[in-house]
Amino acid sequence: MEFLQPLDRKEALEAKAAHPEAVPIFGGTDVMVELNFARTRPRAMLDLTRIPEIREWGEEDGRLLRVGAGVTYAQIIAELGNKLPGLAMASRTVGSPQIRNRGTVGGNLGTASPAGDGLPPLYASDAEVEIDSTEGVRRVPVSEFILGPKRSVLKENELISAFYLPEAEGPQQYSKIGPRNAMVIAVCSFGLALHPEREKVGTCIGSAGPTPIRAGDAEDFIEGVLEEGGLWESRVAIDEAALRRFGEMVAAAARPIDDVRGTGEYRRHSVGVLAKRTLMWAWDEYREATDAA
Amino acid sequence: MRLRLEVNGERREVDGVWEGESLLYVLRERLGLPGSKNACEQGECGSCSVYMDGILVCSCLVLAGQAEGREVVTVEGIAGGDELHPVQEAFVEAGAVQCGFCTPGFVVATHDLLRREPEPTDAEIREALAGNLCRCTGYEKILDAVRLAAQRTG
Ligand SMILES: Cc1cc2nc3c(=O)[nH]c(=O)nc-3n(C[C@H](O)[C@H](O)[C@H](O)COP(=O)(O)OP(=O)(O)OC[C@H]3O[C@@H](n4cnc5c(N)ncnc54)[C@H](O)[C@@H]3O)c2cc1C
Ligand code: FES
Ligand code: FES
Numbered sequence: 001m002e003f004l005q006p007l008d009r010k011e012a013l014e015a016k017a018a019h020p021e022a023v024p025i026f027g028g029t030d031v032m033v034e035l036n037f038a039r040t041r042p043r044a045m046l047d048l049t050r051i052p053e054i055r056e057w058g059e060e061d062g063r064l065l066r067v068g069a070g071v072t073y074a075q076i077i078a079e080l081g082n083k084l085p086g087l088a089m090a091s092r093t094v095g096s097p098q099i100r101n102r103g104t105v106g107g108n109l110g111t112a113s114p115a116g117d118g119l120p121p122l123y124a125s126d127a128e129v130e131i132d133s134t135e136g137v138r139r140v141p142v143s144e145f146i147l148g149p150k151r152s153v154l155k156e157n158e159l160i161s162a163f164y165l166p167e168a169e170g171p172q173q174y175s176k177i178g179p180r181n182a183m184v185i186a187v188c189s190f191g192l193a194l195h196p197e198r199e200k201v202g203t204c205i206g207s208a209g210p211t212p213i214r215a216g217d218a219e220d221f222i223e224g225v226l227e228e229g230g231l232w233e234s235r236v237a238i239d240e241a242a243l244r245r246f247g248e249m250v251a252a253a254a255r256p257i258d259d260v261r262g263t264g265e266y267r268r269h270s271v272g273v274l275a276k277r278t279l280m281w282a283w284d285e286y287r288e289a290t291d292a293a
Numbered sequence: 294m295r296l297r298l299e300v301n302g303e304r305r306e307v308d309g310v311w312e313g314e315s316l317l318y319v320l321r322e323r324l325g326l327p328g329s330k331n332a333c334e335q336g337e338c339g340s341c342s343v344y345m346d347g348i349l350v351c352s353c354l355v356l357a358g359q360a361e362g363r364e365v366v367t368v369e370g371i372a373g374g375d376e377l378h379p380v381q382e383a384f385v386e387a388g389a390v391q392c393g394f395c396t397p398g399f400v401v402a403t404h405d406l407l408r409r410e411p412e413p414t415d416a417e418i419r420e421a422l423a424g425n426l427c428r429c430t431g432y433e434k435i436l437d438a439v440r441l442a443a444q445r446t447g
Contacts, residue, residue, distance in 0.1 A: 001311070001312040001313045002312060003294060003312040003356075003358040005358060005361070025356055025359070027354070028354045028355060028356055028359065029336055029354050031356075032315060032336075032353065032354040032355070032356060033334075033335045033336065033354070035313050035315075035356070036315060036334040036335065036353060037334070037335070041313070042313075045312060045313070045356060045358070047356065047358055047359050049359055095336070095424065096336075096339065096423045096424020096425075097349055097402070097405070097420075097421055097423070097424055098336065098339060098342060098349055098350055098351045098354075098402075098424045099336055099351070099354075099424060101348050101349055101350055102348075102350055102351075102354060102355075181423070182420070182423030182424070183337065183423060183424060
């Protein structure tokens with residue numbers, strides 16, 4: 001086995017072009033499990049942890065943030081809780097302190113599991129994934145980046161360099177179901193983001209389909225309710241019937257399977273409950289924001 | 294391949310490291326430091342917890358080459374010489390050690406918690422130790438040990 005340890009972006013891209021079979025590793029919290037259990041014996045490993053820029057995040061134009069693929073969950077929680085509250089919430093549910101200290105959203109995208117907790121907040125705010133190679137940089141909406149369970153559009157000579165996500169313009173939520181409060185792969189999960197300036201609601205179902213799934217019909221429905229009732233301005237509570245209908249429409253959008261973690265039926269039901277609750281919590285926060293102002 | 298790193302304040306050089314092995318394997322099998330335990334090799338149990346550049350990690354999930362040039366502190370390096378660290382003393386006194394297999398990981402994770410949060414609440418203790426498993430104690434005595442250590446060091 002070869003061990004490649006590029007020291008900057010250029011070296012990394014050249015290494016990947018020269019060794020397309022090399023498996024990238026950052027936090028190793030997915031890759032090392034595969035290696036330790038001899039599920040894979042790659043010809044080469046490509047360590048990305050020495051590339052300084054991949055660990056950084058910063059502001060692009062206006063409210064857009066560029067977050068390096070190697071920014072850890074611990075960093076997101078400590079440094080981006082205000083700017084990206086939905087992603088920070090999701091990050092807090094990942095594994096344990098040891099896992100959050102090493103694991104990254106870049107690795108979550110690389111693994112492309114429908115249960116990845118970092119993914120629903122990216123879908124709910126229309127994130128884009130930056131893909132880099134010696135041939136150039138391209139940006140792909142996250143919903144087009146992930147193709148299926150553990151499948152993405154990433155080509156052999158490419159690396160994930162960063163993702164772009166707008167700074168939150170309203171309340172965001174993330175909720176996850178599992179047998180305990182830590183160290184669990186989601187049975188199902190739900191991410192929600194209110195975008196008051198655009199009068200939009202972003203959603204994403206996790207772990208109840210082959211990929212994370214945006215509940216487009218439910219978004220259209222609730223945006224209609226908010227607009228027709230003038231609720232963005234009045235900040236009046238959303239009525240119970242509309243909340244329930246939103247939950248039902250999210251449940252209908254799920255495409256769950258039965259597996260060891262839960263049945264499809266349970267997943268469909270519970271993701272509807274999460275949807276209703278997260279909308280209620282986010283809307284309450286939106287309402288309180290003016291009470292305080 | 295050759296690996297150079299600092300372990301418990303000492304510079305070490307190891308030859309013949311296989312590119313696919315973990316830092317845990319290097320520590321236990323090549324450097325003679327069996328304090329970090331190998332139980333699951335999948336990040337679930339925390340018994341292999343060490344510091345790498347001051348960050349608490351599962352050494353079974355660090356690829357050996359990733360530790361090149363890094364500073365690693367294992368449970369063997371938590372206390373000076375033959376002394377026990379107050380965290381270790383508290384684990385012994387509180388009866389938080391039964392078979393002892395999980396203890397090194399809990400000691401390092403507790404050490405990490407108390408340097409970040411000298412007076413942790415019970416919720417903070419549970420959160421900080423959520424990545425460490427114990428099959429013997431039922432955790433109550435471990436919580437006692439952490440509270441005791443916090444009292445003495447805080
Ligand atoms: C005990 C335990 C608990 C866990 N709990 C959770 C959880 O609660 N929620 C959750 O979502 N996940 C969980 N995971 C899975 C894992 O921690 C996450 O998927 C994490 O985001 C992976 O990040 P990493 O940096 O460690 O990735 P790595 O393991 O380094 O890499 C993961 C994949 O991405 C590829 N890759 C990494 N970086 C790049 C890059 N820059 N460009 C191209 N490809 C790249 C790798 O080749 C590999 O295929 C858990 C894992 C463990 C061991
Ligand atoms: S051996 Fe590393 S976490 Fe279990
Ligand atoms: S004391 Fe035996 S596993 Fe914890």
